[in-house]
Amino acid sequence: MGTIDIDGNIQEATCKQELTAMRDSLEILGGKWKLMLLRYLSNRLEEKNTFKKIQREIEGLSAKMLAKELKDLELNLLISRSVINTKPVTVEYKVTSYGLNVLPLAENLVQWGLDHRAQIKR
Amino acid sequence: MGTIDIDGNIQEATCKQELTAMRDSLEILGGKWKLMLLRYLSNRLEEKNTFKKIQREIEGLSAKMLAKELKDLELNLLISRSVINTKPVTVEYKVTSYGLNVLPLAENLVQWGLDHRAQIKR
DNA sequence: GTAACCGGTAACTTAAAGGAAACTATCATA
DNA sequence: TATGATAGTTTCCTTTAAGTTACCGGTTAC
Numbered sequence: 001m002g003t004i005d006i007d008g009n010i011q012e013a014t015c016k017q018e019l020t021a022m023r024d025s026l027e028i029l030g031g032k033w034k035l036m037l038l039r040y041l042s043n044r045l046e047e048k049n050t051f052k053k054i055q056r057e058i059e060g061l062s063a064k065m066l067a068k069e070l071k072d073l074e075l076n077l078l079i080s081r082s083v084i085n086t087k088p089v090t091v092e093y094k095v096t097s098y099g100l101n102v103l104p105l106a107e108n109l110v111q112w113g114l115d116h117r118a119q120i121k122r
Numbered sequence: 123m124g125t126i127d128i129d130g131n132i133q134e135a136t137c138k139q140e141l142t143a144m145r146d147s148l149e150i151l152g153g154k155w156k157l158m159l160l161r162y163l164s165n166r167l168e169e170k171n172t173f174k175k176i177q178r179e180i181e182g183l184s185a186k187m188l189a190k191e192l193k194d195l196e197l198n199l200l201i202s203r204s205v206i207n208t209k210p211v212t213v214e215y216k217v218t219s220y221g222l223n224v225l226p227l228a229e230n231l232v233q234w235g236l237d238h239r240a241q242i243k244r
Numbered sequence: 245g246t247a248a249c250c251g252g253t254a255a256c257t258t259a260a261a262g263g264a265a266a267c268t269a270t271c272a273t274a
Numbered sequence: 275t276a277t278g279a280t281a282g283t284t285t286c287c288t289t290t291a292a293g294t295t296a297c298c299g300g301t302t303a304c
Binding site: 013017018019020021022023024025026028029030032035036076077098101102104105106108109110111112113114116117119120 | 135139140141142143144145146147148150151152154157158198199220223224226227228230231232233234235236238239241242
Binding site: 153154182184186187190209210211 | 293294302
């Protein structure tokens with residue numbers, strides 16, 4: 001196992017680095033709404049996903065949480081935010097192409113959760 | 123996408139079920155120590171991993187948290203607990219074969235975390 | 245008899261996450 | 275002038291996750 005850096009060198013991660021990496025992942029993707037938002041936006045690439053639209057369509061998601069989660073995702077380059085000059089202004093959120101890379105991971109979690117529920121039932 | 127149940131039927135999951143599944147996964151695997159413990163035990167299949175040994179070797183992990191995380195993992199059939207009649211008694215924890223299935227998911231998280239750190243640096 | 249080892253538990257504290265409701269500011273329509 | 279839309283922010287509150295310290299019962303070695 002190893003990543004490849006800019007110069008093409010294999011980067012073997014130490015045990016501690018691996019742990020940090022895992023915690024990073026859980027911290028960045030792990031909130032209550034983050035993966036959900038990424039999946040939501042990934043499944044609506046052709047639509048104009050504004051703040052209010054997202055909030056209306058995801059039940060239970062408050063403005064405060066939505067604003068925070070969107071900010072976090074943007075900071076991590078997973079989504080983009082663009083202000084559009086309509087009146088009143090609208091703001092559109094999109095998954096970045098980099099953000100699309102998270103999807104397989106999210107689907108793995110979905111699948112594991114489904115399998116696990118079946119497993120526990122036995 | 124779909125799981126296969128006992129009778130071989132394809133189970134298509136609704137959107138809501140998928141979300142629940144994802145949250146289940148994060149809840150079951152998402153604590154501060156759970157995935158770390160699973161990886162720890164998975165890498166030490168040949169050793170006798172007792173409570174104290176684990177606590178000694180994982181720095182920062184208190185008895186309380188260790189006991190709690192082990193209980194949670196056991197409830198979810200991911201590890202097994204067996205009391206051994208030594209004096210004083212020791213308790214051995216092992217990953218179950220079912221628990222081993224979590225490893226790929228954990229490695230994905232590790233890999234994503236490493237890649238992401240590289241990505242953010244640019 | 246007392247100190248140390250094992251596998252925990254209980255009580256308390258702190259830090260972070262999350263939720264509800266009200267509020268801001270700008271513009272448009274009725 | 276009042277109402278409603280968009281995109282948030284602010285305040286207050288509750289819940290949850292996690293850490294700290296002290297302790298228990300049983301056993302053995304000194």
